Amino acid sequence: xxxxxxxxxxxxxxxxxxxxxxxxxxxxxxxxxxxxxxxxxxxxxxxxxxxxxxxxxxxxxxxxxxxxxxxxxxxxxxxxxxxxxxxxxxxxxxxxxxxxxxxxxxxxxxxxxxxxxxxxxxxxxxxxxxxxxxxxxxxxxxxxxxxxxxxxxx
Amino acid sequence: xxxxxxxxxxxxxxxxxxxxxxxxxxxxxxxxxxxxxxxxxxxxxxxxxxxxxxxxxxxxxxxxxxxxxxxxxxxxxxxxxxxxxxxxxxxxxxxxxxxxxxxxxxxxxxxxxxxxxxxxxxxxxxxxxxxxxxxxxxxxxxxxxxxxxxxxxx
DNA sequence: CGCACTTCGTCAACCTGGTTGTCGAAATAG
DNA sequence: CTATTTCGACAACCAGGTTGACGAAGTGCG
Numbered sequence: 623x624x625x626x627x628x629x630x631x632x633x634x635x636x637x638x639x640x641x642x643x644x645x646x647x648x649x650x651x652x653x654x655x656x657x658x659x660x661x662x663x664x665x666x667x668x669x670x671x672x673x674x675x676x677x678x679x680x681x682x683x684x685x686x687x688x689x690x691x692x693x694x695x696x697x698x699x700x701x702x703x704x705x706x707x708x709x710x711x712x713x714x715x716x717x718x719x720x721x722x723x724x725x726x727x728x729x730x731x732x733x734x735x736x737x738x739x740x741x742x743x744x745x746x747x748x749x750x751x752x753x754x755x756x757x758x759x760x761x762x763x764x765x766x767x768x769x770x771x772x773x774x775x776x
Numbered sequence: 777x778x779x780x781x782x783x784x785x786x787x788x789x790x791x792x793x794x795x796x797x798x799x800x801x802x803x804x805x806x807x808x809x810x811x812x813x814x815x816x817x818x819x820x821x822x823x824x825x826x827x828x829x830x831x832x833x834x835x836x837x838x839x840x841x842x843x844x845x846x847x848x849x850x851x852x853x854x855x856x857x858x859x860x861x862x863x864x865x866x867x868x869x870x871x872x873x874x875x876x877x878x879x880x881x882x883x884x885x886x887x888x889x890x891x892x893x894x895x896x897x898x899x900x901x902x903x904x905x906x907x908x909x910x911x912x913x914x915x916x917x918x919x920x921x922x923x924x925x926x927x928x929x930x
Numbered sequence: 931c932g933c934a935c936t937t938c939g940t941c942a943a944c945c946t947g948g949t950t951g952t953c954g955a956a957a958t959a960g
Numbered sequence: 961c962t963a964t965t966t967c968g969a970c971a972a973c974c975a976g977g978t979t980g981a982c983g984a985a986g987t988g989c990g
Contacts, residue, residue: 625907627887630894631795633910638788640914645785660976675939686939688977695975712938712985733781740784743916744909752909753779755898756787760794762897814947829968840968842948849946866956866967 641736648732654725656699662729664692665701665722672717674707701725795890802886808879810853816883818846819876822856826871828864855879 642659649657657665667673667681679689693716696702701722707713718726740749796813803811811819821827821835833843847870850856855876861867872880894903 625891625904626884627889627891628884630887630891630907631792631799633907633914634788634792634795636914637910638785638792640916641785641788676937684976685978687941687979690939691976707938710938710986714939730780730782733784735781737779737781737784740913743912748905748909750779751902752906753784753787755902755906756791758897759894760787760790762794830966838947839949841950841970844968845947861967864957864967868968 644736645729645732649728652728654728657725661696664696665726668702668716668718670718672715674713674715678716798890799883799886803882806882808882811879815850818850819855819880822870822872824872826869828861828867828869832870
């Protein structure tokens with residue numbers, strides 16, 4: 623079966639999207655219905671040890687202004703807290719709340735489940751080959767932080 | 777090498793993005809520097825035979841208002857023309873200009889080149905396996921039109 | 931110590947690409 | 961001929977990004 627070149631990006635995007643859609647479907651079932659994909663990235667960027675606003679922005683590859691807005695949303699949803707940094711009076715420390723931690727844990731579990739689904743469907747060797755090949759191609763064209771996916775296709 | 781579940785979506789997104797970034801890099805070299813990924817989708821949606829505004833919107837999976845705006849940009853850039861539909865006085869016919877056609881042709885060629893790059897890197901059997909496996913997983917979770925990718929991760 | 935420079939986070943203004951709601955005009959159904 | 965649908969425009973709005981300016985706080989160094 624000979625394929626067209628344009629199918630490759632479509633397949634990649636479709637697979638990515640399918641994965642993320644399914645993640646959020648299952649996340650909703652587990653009590654996190656209002657988390658959007660973009661917030662998920664941001665939550666990851668905060669990380670288990672917390673981070674300052676600027677740090678979040680750097681990790682996401684967006685301006686600190688954008689990070690401030692996103693963190694604000696995350697805080698409204700109860701996933702993170704903001705507190706003055708005791709070590710630096712200019713800085714704001716963003717930390718993950720228990721709810722945020724639960725969400726992160728659930729996400730990790732769901733991703734493992736999802737990967738298991740793929741293994742069941744394709745077999746372990748095929749999936750590992752797929753991952754290895756994608757790693758090759760991704761490292762060949764080093765992509766940015768990936769947190770700026772939202773604005774990227776602007 | 778044992779991988780984490782969360783790597784899979786990252787790899788997919790990274791590969792997709794790498795492909796699209798490279799497409800637009802090469803498109804720019806060929807005289808289409810101002811086409812953005814989102815416009816590329818829209819141009820595809822107009823198609824070689826043209827379409828009405830509403831039709832473009834439906835194909836992209838967005839409202840006709842959004843389609844109107846995007847088509848406006850595309851027209852400003854000289855990729856499409858708008859003309860009253862002789863068969864329906866309400867409708868606006870959107871057609872691709874020669875420049876748009878050139879862009880579409882260049883895109884197709886670049887995607888083929890890109891696929892050849894992947895074949896050179898991974899070998900034909902591996903790439904075909906990768907495509908087949910992605911097809912399996914994508915068809916398992918039927919994704920939408922994909923034209924609404926921009927707004928999707930909202 | 932004191933001053934210059936950098937960094938932190940905020941505010942304000944703006945852009946883009948979406949959304950919904952309303953509307954008049956044109957096509958279609960009955 | 962009328963009722964309903966569809967087309968595309970306009971307006972208002974939202975989300976998530978941008979840049980620029982800014983004061984306050986930390987840092988380096990003569």
